[in-house]
Amino acid sequence: MELSIRKFEIFGLYEERNVSIDFDSNTKIIVAENGYGKTTVLNAFYSVLAGDLDRLRKMPFSKIAVTFNEGEPIELTKESLSFDLSKARNSGVYHHLRSNLSEQTVYTLIQLSLTLNWSDLRKLPIYIQSLKKLDASPNNLRHWLKMLVVDLGDNMPDMDGVKDVFSRIKSEFSLNLLYLPTYRRVEEDLQTLGMNDDIEIKDDHQINFGMSDVRRRIKTITSEILSSSVEWFSIVNGEMIAQLVEGFKVDEEMYISVSNLDAIKIVLDRIGENIPARNKEQIIELVNTGKILEGHDDLVYFLANLVKVYEQQKDNDSAIQEFTNVCNEYLVDKKIQYNESNVTISVVRVKNNKPVDWENLSSGEKQIVSLFARLYLDRSEDLAIFFDEPELSLSIEWQRKLLPHILNSKKCKFLFCTTHSPFIFDNELDSSASDLAVYVEEL
Secondary structure, three states: OOOOEEEEEEEEEOOOEEEEEEOOOOEEEEEOOOOOOHHHHHHHHHHHHHOOHHHHHHOOOOEEEEEEOOOOOEEEEOHHHOOOHHHHOOOHHHHHHHOOOOHHHHHHHHHHHHHOOHHHHOOOHHHHHHHHHHOOOHHHHHHHHHHHHHHHHHHOOOHHHHHHHHHHHHHHOOOEEEEEOOOOOOOOOOOOOOOOOOOOOOHHHEOOOOHHHHHHHHHHHHHHHHHHHHHHHHHHHHHHHHHHHHOOOOOHHHHHHOOOHHHHHHHHHHHHHHOOHHHHHHHHHHHHHOHHHOOOHHHHHHHHHHHHHHHHOHHHHHHHHHHHHHHOOOOOOEEEEEEOOOOEEEEEEOOOOOEEOHHHOOHHHHHHHHHHHHHHOOOOOOEEEEEEOOOOOOOHHHHHHHHHHHHHOOOEEEEEEEEOOHHHHOOOOHHHEEEHHHHEEEO
Protein backbone atom coordinates (compact mmCIF):
# COMPACT_ATOMS: atom_id res chain seq x y z
CA MET A 1 0.00 0.00 0.00
CA GLU A 2 1.20 3.49 -0.83
CA LEU A 3 2.34 5.56 2.14
CA SER A 4 -0.54 7.85 3.10
CA ILE A 5 0.48 9.52 6.37
CA ARG A 6 3.65 11.61 6.32
CA LYS A 7 3.54 13.20 9.75
CA PHE A 8 1.56 13.25 13.00
CA GLU A 9 2.05 16.13 15.44
CA ILE A 10 0.82 17.03 18.92
CA PHE A 11 1.50 20.52 20.22
CA GLY A 12 1.39 21.45 23.89
CA LEU A 13 1.09 17.90 25.19
CA TYR A 14 0.66 18.23 28.97
CA GLU A 15 1.73 21.86 28.33
CA GLU A 16 5.28 20.45 28.45
CA ARG A 17 6.24 19.13 25.03
CA ASN A 18 5.58 18.94 21.33
CA VAL A 19 5.62 15.60 19.52
CA SER A 20 6.32 15.32 15.78
CA ILE A 21 6.43 11.80 14.29
CA ASP A 22 7.55 11.31 10.69
CA PHE A 23 6.53 8.23 8.68
CA ASP A 24 8.59 6.56 5.98
CA SER A 25 6.44 3.41 5.89
CA ASN A 26 3.00 2.22 6.97
CA THR A 27 4.45 0.50 10.04
CA LYS A 28 5.68 2.47 13.04
CA ILE A 29 6.69 1.11 16.45
CA ILE A 30 7.16 3.73 19.17
CA VAL A 31 9.41 2.68 22.05
CA ALA A 32 9.42 4.36 25.48
CA GLU A 33 9.48 3.51 29.16
CA ASN A 34 6.26 3.52 31.14
CA GLY A 35 5.15 6.99 32.16
CA TYR A 36 6.69 8.81 29.19
CA GLY A 37 3.37 9.34 27.42
CA LYS A 38 3.46 6.81 24.60
CA THR A 39 -0.11 5.61 25.26
CA THR A 40 -1.36 9.21 25.17
CA VAL A 41 0.35 9.70 21.80
CA LEU A 42 -1.26 6.54 20.42
CA ASN A 43 -4.68 7.52 21.79
CA ALA A 44 -4.43 11.00 20.30
CA PHE A 45 -3.38 9.61 16.91
CA TYR A 46 -6.17 7.05 16.85
CA SER A 47 -8.79 9.51 18.12
CA VAL A 48 -8.13 12.21 15.54
CA LEU A 49 -8.30 9.65 12.71
CA ALA A 50 -11.47 8.12 14.19
CA GLY A 51 -13.10 11.47 14.89
CA ASP A 52 -13.52 10.54 18.56
CA LEU A 53 -14.49 13.90 20.03
CA ASP A 54 -14.95 12.70 23.58
CA ARG A 55 -11.46 11.27 23.88
CA LEU A 56 -9.85 14.26 22.24
CA ARG A 57 -11.66 16.64 24.57
CA LYS A 58 -10.14 14.85 27.59
CA MET A 59 -6.58 14.89 26.28
CA PRO A 60 -4.01 17.52 27.37
CA PHE A 61 -2.95 19.24 24.12
CA SER A 62 -3.31 22.58 22.37
CA LYS A 63 -3.26 21.42 18.74
CA ILE A 64 -3.02 18.21 16.70
CA ALA A 65 -1.96 18.05 13.05
CA VAL A 66 -1.88 15.22 10.51
CA THR A 67 -0.11 15.52 7.16
CA PHE A 68 -1.10 13.19 4.31
CA ASN A 69 1.16 12.58 1.32
CA GLU A 70 2.47 15.93 0.08
CA GLY A 71 -0.51 17.97 1.28
CA GLU A 72 -0.71 20.66 3.92
CA PRO A 73 -1.21 19.67 7.58
CA ILE A 74 -4.84 19.21 8.66
CA GLU A 75 -5.07 20.85 12.08
CA LEU A 76 -7.44 20.53 15.02
CA THR A 77 -7.23 22.77 18.08
CA LYS A 78 -8.33 21.74 21.55
CA GLU A 79 -10.19 25.03 21.88
CA SER A 80 -12.42 24.11 18.94
CA LEU A 81 -13.72 21.06 20.82
CA SER A 82 -14.67 22.64 24.12
CA PHE A 83 -17.70 24.47 25.45
CA ASP A 84 -18.96 25.30 28.93
CA LEU A 85 -22.00 23.18 29.70
CA SER A 86 -22.61 25.13 32.91
CA LYS A 87 -24.15 27.88 30.76
CA ALA A 88 -27.16 25.61 30.27
CA ARG A 89 -27.65 24.55 33.89
CA ASN A 90 -30.65 26.83 34.34
CA SER A 91 -32.37 25.07 31.45
CA GLY A 92 -35.27 22.72 32.19
CA VAL A 93 -34.10 20.45 29.37
CA TYR A 94 -30.65 20.21 30.96
CA HIS A 95 -32.13 19.17 34.33
CA HIS A 96 -34.37 16.62 32.65
CA LEU A 97 -31.43 15.00 30.86
CA ARG A 98 -29.22 15.13 33.96
CA SER A 99 -31.86 13.32 36.01
CA ASN A 100 -30.88 10.11 34.18
CA LEU A 101 -27.60 10.84 32.40
CA SER A 102 -24.16 11.91 33.58
CA GLU A 103 -22.93 15.39 32.66
CA GLN A 104 -20.21 13.81 30.54
CA THR A 105 -22.82 11.87 28.57
CA VAL A 106 -24.89 15.01 27.97
CA TYR A 107 -21.74 16.83 26.84
CA THR A 108 -20.84 14.05 24.42
CA LEU A 109 -24.37 13.82 23.02
CA ILE A 110 -24.32 17.55 22.24
CA GLN A 111 -20.96 17.21 20.46
CA LEU A 112 -22.13 14.22 18.45
CA SER A 113 -25.41 15.89 17.51
CA LEU A 114 -23.45 18.76 15.98
CA THR A 115 -20.92 16.67 14.06
CA LEU A 116 -22.89 13.62 12.87
CA ASN A 117 -25.88 13.35 10.59
CA TRP A 118 -29.10 12.08 12.12
CA SER A 119 -28.96 8.59 10.58
CA ASP A 120 -25.50 7.95 12.09
CA LEU A 121 -26.25 9.57 15.46
CA ARG A 122 -29.30 7.45 16.23
CA LYS A 123 -27.32 4.22 15.66
CA LEU A 124 -24.62 4.99 18.24
CA PRO A 125 -24.63 2.87 21.42
CA ILE A 126 -24.42 5.99 23.61
CA TYR A 127 -27.55 7.40 21.91
CA ILE A 128 -29.45 4.12 22.21
CA GLN A 129 -28.50 3.69 25.88
CA SER A 130 -29.50 7.26 26.64
CA LEU A 131 -32.92 6.68 25.07
CA LYS A 132 -33.45 3.70 27.36
CA LYS A 133 -32.40 5.62 30.47
CA LEU A 134 -34.65 8.54 29.56
CA ASP A 135 -37.49 6.33 28.30
CA ALA A 136 -37.68 8.66 25.32
CA SER A 137 -38.11 8.38 21.56
CA PRO A 138 -35.16 9.11 19.22
CA ASN A 139 -36.84 12.26 17.93
CA ASN A 140 -37.53 13.56 21.44
CA LEU A 141 -33.87 13.30 22.45
CA ARG A 142 -32.83 14.90 19.18
CA HIS A 143 -35.20 17.82 19.88
CA TRP A 144 -33.91 18.23 23.47
CA LEU A 145 -30.31 18.37 22.26
CA LYS A 146 -31.21 21.07 19.73
CA MET A 147 -32.84 23.08 22.53
CA LEU A 148 -29.69 22.78 24.65
CA VAL A 149 -27.56 24.07 21.77
CA VAL A 150 -29.84 27.10 21.54
CA ASP A 151 -29.53 27.64 25.31
CA LEU A 152 -25.74 27.53 25.04
CA GLY A 153 -25.83 30.19 22.33
CA ASP A 154 -22.54 31.96 21.60
CA ASN A 155 -20.75 29.62 24.01
CA MET A 156 -20.79 26.89 21.36
CA PRO A 157 -17.60 26.39 19.30
CA ASP A 158 -17.54 26.21 15.50
CA MET A 159 -18.47 22.55 15.17
CA ASP A 160 -18.89 22.94 11.41
CA GLY A 161 -15.14 23.59 11.28
CA VAL A 162 -14.49 20.48 13.37
CA LYS A 163 -16.76 18.44 11.13
CA ASP A 164 -14.83 19.69 8.10
CA VAL A 165 -11.51 18.63 9.68
CA PHE A 166 -12.76 15.09 10.29
CA SER A 167 -14.29 14.92 6.82
CA ARG A 168 -10.96 15.85 5.22
CA ILE A 169 -9.13 13.30 7.35
CA LYS A 170 -11.57 10.56 6.40
CA SER A 171 -11.23 11.37 2.70
CA GLU A 172 -7.44 11.04 2.98
CA PHE A 173 -7.38 7.97 5.26
CA SER A 174 -10.17 5.54 4.42
CA LEU A 175 -8.84 2.44 6.20
CA ASN A 176 -10.99 0.70 8.81
CA LEU A 177 -9.62 1.64 12.23
CA LEU A 178 -9.00 -0.97 14.93
CA TYR A 179 -7.86 0.05 18.39
CA LEU A 180 -6.19 -2.61 20.55
CA PRO A 181 -5.90 -1.33 24.11
CA THR A 182 -3.41 -2.46 26.71
CA TYR A 183 -4.51 -5.97 27.60
CA ARG A 184 -5.46 -5.94 31.27
CA ARG A 185 -8.98 -7.31 31.66
CA VAL A 186 -9.20 -10.37 29.44
CA GLU A 187 -12.30 -11.74 31.13
CA GLU A 188 -14.35 -8.58 30.70
CA ASP A 189 -16.14 -7.23 27.67
CA LEU A 190 -14.21 -4.03 26.91
CA GLN A 191 -17.05 -1.90 25.65
CA THR A 192 -15.68 1.53 26.41
CA LEU A 193 -11.92 1.23 26.00
CA GLY A 194 -10.72 3.67 28.62
CA MET A 195 -13.74 5.96 28.56
CA ASN A 196 -16.40 6.56 31.21
CA ASP A 197 -18.83 3.65 31.65
CA ASP A 198 -21.54 5.86 30.24
CA ILE A 199 -19.74 6.23 26.94
CA GLU A 200 -19.25 3.79 24.09
CA ILE A 201 -17.77 3.95 20.62
CA LYS A 202 -18.57 2.06 17.47
CA ASP A 203 -17.93 -1.68 17.71
CA ASP A 204 -16.02 -1.79 14.42
CA HIS A 205 -13.37 0.53 15.91
CA GLN A 206 -12.56 -1.66 18.87
CA ILE A 207 -11.64 -5.20 19.82
CA ASN A 208 -13.23 -7.24 22.55
CA PHE A 209 -10.64 -9.48 24.19
CA GLY A 210 -13.30 -11.65 25.88
CA MET A 211 -13.98 -15.18 24.67
CA SER A 212 -17.65 -14.37 24.07
CA ASP A 213 -16.47 -12.25 21.16
CA VAL A 214 -14.44 -15.15 19.75
CA ARG A 215 -17.40 -17.52 20.04
CA ARG A 216 -19.61 -14.99 18.26
CA ARG A 217 -17.18 -14.70 15.34
CA ILE A 218 -16.88 -18.49 15.10
CA LYS A 219 -20.65 -18.91 15.11
CA THR A 220 -21.04 -16.27 12.40
CA ILE A 221 -18.54 -17.76 9.97
CA THR A 222 -19.55 -21.41 10.52
CA SER A 223 -23.26 -20.56 10.21
CA GLU A 224 -22.49 -18.76 6.96
CA ILE A 225 -20.77 -21.88 5.61
CA LEU A 226 -23.67 -24.13 6.59
CA SER A 227 -26.44 -21.83 5.36
CA SER A 228 -24.63 -21.23 2.08
CA SER A 229 -24.23 -24.98 1.65
CA VAL A 230 -27.98 -25.48 2.09
CA GLU A 231 -28.69 -22.75 -0.46
CA TRP A 232 -26.33 -24.24 -3.01
CA PHE A 233 -27.64 -27.75 -2.43
CA SER A 234 -31.07 -26.44 -3.45
CA ILE A 235 -29.58 -24.99 -6.63
CA VAL A 236 -27.82 -28.29 -7.39
CA ASN A 237 -31.06 -30.21 -6.86
CA GLY A 238 -32.78 -27.96 -9.39
CA GLU A 239 -30.00 -28.52 -11.92
CA MET A 240 -30.18 -32.27 -11.29
CA ILE A 241 -33.86 -32.35 -12.17
CA ALA A 242 -33.14 -30.55 -15.45
CA GLN A 243 -30.34 -33.01 -16.26
CA LEU A 244 -32.56 -35.99 -15.48
CA VAL A 245 -34.97 -34.70 -18.11
CA GLU A 246 -32.40 -33.71 -20.73
CA GLY A 247 -29.67 -36.24 -19.99
CA PHE A 248 -26.41 -35.79 -18.05
CA LYS A 249 -23.64 -33.80 -19.69
CA VAL A 250 -20.34 -34.44 -17.93
CA ASP A 251 -17.24 -32.50 -18.98
CA GLU A 252 -13.54 -32.97 -18.27
CA GLU A 253 -13.60 -30.44 -15.43
CA MET A 254 -16.19 -32.54 -13.60
CA TYR A 255 -14.08 -35.69 -13.91
CA ILE A 256 -11.13 -33.80 -12.44
CA SER A 257 -13.15 -32.39 -9.52
CA VAL A 258 -14.45 -35.82 -8.39
CA SER A 259 -10.89 -37.14 -8.24
CA ASN A 260 -10.27 -34.97 -5.14
CA LEU A 261 -10.93 -37.56 -2.42
CA ASP A 262 -10.57 -35.12 0.49
CA ALA A 263 -13.13 -32.73 -1.01
CA ILE A 264 -15.53 -35.61 -1.71
CA LYS A 265 -15.32 -36.79 1.92
CA ILE A 266 -16.04 -33.29 3.19
CA VAL A 267 -19.06 -32.66 0.95
CA LEU A 268 -20.53 -36.07 1.78
CA ASP A 269 -20.16 -35.38 5.49
CA ARG A 270 -21.78 -31.96 5.10
CA ILE A 271 -24.85 -33.66 3.63
CA GLY A 272 -25.16 -35.28 7.05
CA GLU A 273 -27.52 -38.16 7.73
CA ASN A 274 -29.46 -37.57 4.52
CA ILE A 275 -27.22 -40.15 2.87
CA PRO A 276 -26.71 -43.60 4.50
CA ALA A 277 -23.21 -44.41 5.76
CA ARG A 278 -22.91 -47.47 3.49
CA ASN A 279 -23.61 -45.31 0.42
CA LYS A 280 -20.94 -42.83 1.52
CA GLU A 281 -18.47 -45.68 1.83
CA GLN A 282 -19.38 -46.97 -1.64
CA ILE A 283 -18.85 -43.54 -3.18
CA ILE A 284 -15.52 -43.05 -1.39
CA GLU A 285 -14.39 -46.47 -2.64
CA LEU A 286 -15.33 -45.58 -6.23
CA VAL A 287 -13.40 -42.30 -5.99
CA ASN A 288 -10.42 -43.92 -4.26
CA THR A 289 -10.09 -46.64 -6.90
CA GLY A 290 -10.84 -44.32 -9.83
CA LYS A 291 -13.75 -46.52 -10.90
CA ILE A 292 -16.10 -43.57 -10.60
CA LEU A 293 -14.78 -42.43 -13.99
CA GLU A 294 -16.11 -45.61 -15.60
CA GLY A 295 -19.84 -45.59 -16.31
CA HIS A 296 -20.96 -43.40 -13.40
CA ASP A 297 -21.62 -40.11 -15.20
CA ASP A 298 -24.81 -39.42 -13.24
CA LEU A 299 -22.91 -39.77 -9.95
CA VAL A 300 -19.97 -37.77 -11.34
CA TYR A 301 -22.35 -34.95 -12.27
CA PHE A 302 -23.94 -34.93 -8.81
CA LEU A 303 -20.63 -35.09 -6.89
CA ALA A 304 -19.00 -32.48 -9.12
CA ASN A 305 -21.81 -30.08 -8.28
CA LEU A 306 -21.44 -30.82 -4.57
CA VAL A 307 -17.74 -30.02 -4.85
CA LYS A 308 -18.76 -26.77 -6.54
CA VAL A 309 -20.85 -26.01 -3.44
CA TYR A 310 -17.78 -26.67 -1.29
CA GLU A 311 -15.65 -24.40 -3.47
CA GLN A 312 -18.16 -21.57 -2.99
CA GLN A 313 -17.19 -21.54 0.70
CA LYS A 314 -13.47 -22.00 0.12
CA ASP A 315 -12.65 -18.44 1.22
CA ASN A 316 -14.32 -18.98 4.59
CA ASP A 317 -12.75 -22.43 4.96
CA SER A 318 -9.32 -21.00 4.17
CA ALA A 319 -9.81 -18.15 6.65
CA ILE A 320 -10.60 -20.64 9.39
CA GLN A 321 -7.58 -22.77 8.47
CA GLU A 322 -5.30 -19.73 8.61
CA PHE A 323 -6.80 -18.73 11.97
CA THR A 324 -6.18 -22.18 13.46
CA ASN A 325 -2.66 -22.43 12.02
CA VAL A 326 -1.44 -19.09 13.35
CA CYS A 327 -3.07 -19.57 16.78
CA ASN A 328 -1.54 -23.01 17.14
CA GLU A 329 1.92 -21.45 16.95
CA TYR A 330 1.17 -19.86 20.33
CA LEU A 331 -0.99 -22.31 22.27
CA VAL A 332 0.75 -24.38 24.95
CA ASP A 333 -0.17 -28.10 25.17
CA LYS A 334 -3.37 -27.27 23.31
CA LYS A 335 -4.46 -26.78 19.72
CA ILE A 336 -7.41 -25.39 17.82
CA GLN A 337 -9.06 -27.93 15.53
CA TYR A 338 -11.23 -27.18 12.54
CA ASN A 339 -13.42 -30.05 11.42
CA GLU A 340 -14.30 -29.23 7.81
CA SER A 341 -16.80 -32.05 7.62
CA ASN A 342 -19.16 -30.88 10.36
CA VAL A 343 -17.92 -27.26 10.31
CA THR A 344 -16.90 -26.96 13.96
CA ILE A 345 -13.99 -25.18 15.64
CA SER A 346 -12.78 -26.34 19.05
CA VAL A 347 -9.81 -26.36 21.42
CA VAL A 348 -8.36 -29.72 22.51
CA ARG A 349 -5.43 -31.04 24.52
CA VAL A 350 -2.55 -32.14 22.31
CA LYS A 351 -1.74 -35.25 24.35
CA ASN A 352 -5.22 -36.78 24.55
CA ASN A 353 -7.49 -34.74 22.26
CA LYS A 354 -9.78 -33.88 25.17
CA PRO A 355 -11.85 -30.71 24.67
CA VAL A 356 -10.83 -27.49 26.43
CA ASP A 357 -13.26 -24.66 27.16
CA TRP A 358 -12.26 -21.37 25.56
CA GLU A 359 -12.52 -19.71 28.98
CA ASN A 360 -9.81 -22.02 30.34
CA LEU A 361 -7.12 -20.62 28.06
CA SER A 362 -4.40 -18.57 29.73
CA SER A 363 -4.61 -14.78 29.59
CA GLY A 364 -1.91 -14.65 26.91
CA GLU A 365 -3.63 -17.36 24.86
CA LYS A 366 -6.93 -15.49 25.07
CA GLN A 367 -5.26 -12.34 23.83
CA ILE A 368 -3.78 -14.19 20.85
CA VAL A 369 -6.97 -16.06 19.97
CA SER A 370 -9.22 -13.00 20.20
CA LEU A 371 -6.83 -10.89 18.12
CA PHE A 372 -6.48 -13.39 15.29
CA ALA A 373 -10.20 -14.21 15.37
CA ARG A 374 -10.75 -10.53 14.62
CA LEU A 375 -8.20 -10.56 11.79
CA TYR A 376 -9.06 -13.85 10.11
CA LEU A 377 -12.71 -14.59 10.93
CA ASP A 378 -14.05 -11.09 10.31
CA ARG A 379 -14.70 -9.81 6.80
CA SER A 380 -13.22 -6.37 7.47
CA GLU A 381 -10.34 -5.63 5.12
CA ASP A 382 -7.79 -2.82 4.93
CA LEU A 383 -7.31 -2.29 8.65
CA ALA A 384 -5.33 0.46 10.35
CA ILE A 385 -4.32 -1.06 13.69
CA PHE A 386 -3.34 0.94 16.77
CA PHE A 387 -1.79 -1.44 19.33
CA ASP A 388 -0.88 -0.29 22.84
CA GLU A 389 1.77 -2.39 24.61
CA PRO A 390 1.07 -5.76 22.97
CA GLU A 391 3.81 -7.38 25.07
CA LEU A 392 1.68 -7.62 28.22
CA SER A 393 0.76 -11.23 29.09
CA LEU A 394 2.95 -12.56 26.26
CA SER A 395 6.15 -14.59 26.53
CA ILE A 396 9.32 -13.31 24.87
CA GLU A 397 8.98 -15.84 22.04
CA TRP A 398 5.39 -14.75 21.39
CA GLN A 399 6.37 -11.08 21.42
CA ARG A 400 8.84 -11.67 18.60
CA LYS A 401 6.21 -13.34 16.41
CA LEU A 402 3.14 -11.22 17.07
CA LEU A 403 3.51 -8.13 14.86
CA PRO A 404 4.89 -10.04 11.84
CA HIS A 405 1.90 -12.39 12.08
CA ILE A 406 -0.47 -9.41 12.19
CA LEU A 407 1.07 -7.96 9.04
CA ASN A 408 1.17 -11.36 7.32
CA SER A 409 -2.60 -11.65 7.74
CA LYS A 410 -2.84 -9.27 4.74
CA LYS A 411 -5.65 -7.46 6.60
CA CYS A 412 -3.42 -4.83 8.25
CA LYS A 413 -2.43 -2.01 5.88
CA PHE A 414 -1.23 0.41 8.57
CA LEU A 415 0.23 -0.42 11.99
CA PHE A 416 1.03 1.99 14.81
CA CYS A 417 2.29 0.31 17.96
CA THR A 418 3.66 1.50 21.31
CA THR A 419 5.86 -0.68 23.49
CA HIS A 420 8.55 -0.75 26.15
CA SER A 421 9.71 -4.26 25.21
CA PRO A 422 12.66 -4.70 22.81
CA PHE A 423 11.37 -8.17 21.89
CA ILE A 424 8.32 -6.77 20.08
CA PHE A 425 10.60 -5.56 17.29
CA ASP A 426 13.33 -8.21 17.63
CA ASN A 427 12.42 -9.40 14.14
CA GLU A 428 12.15 -8.04 10.60
CA LEU A 429 10.40 -4.92 11.95
CA ASP A 430 13.49 -3.63 13.75
CA SER A 431 13.91 -0.80 11.24
CA SER A 432 10.34 0.36 11.95
CA ALA A 433 11.03 0.99 15.65
CA SER A 434 12.00 4.41 17.03
CA ASP A 435 12.51 5.88 20.48
CA LEU A 436 9.71 8.32 21.30
CA ALA A 437 12.31 10.76 22.66
CA VAL A 438 13.57 11.31 19.09
CA TYR A 439 10.24 12.92 18.21
CA VAL A 440 9.82 15.01 21.38
CA GLU A 441 10.63 18.69 21.83
CA GLU A 442 10.50 19.77 25.48
CA LEU A 443 8.95 23.20 26.07
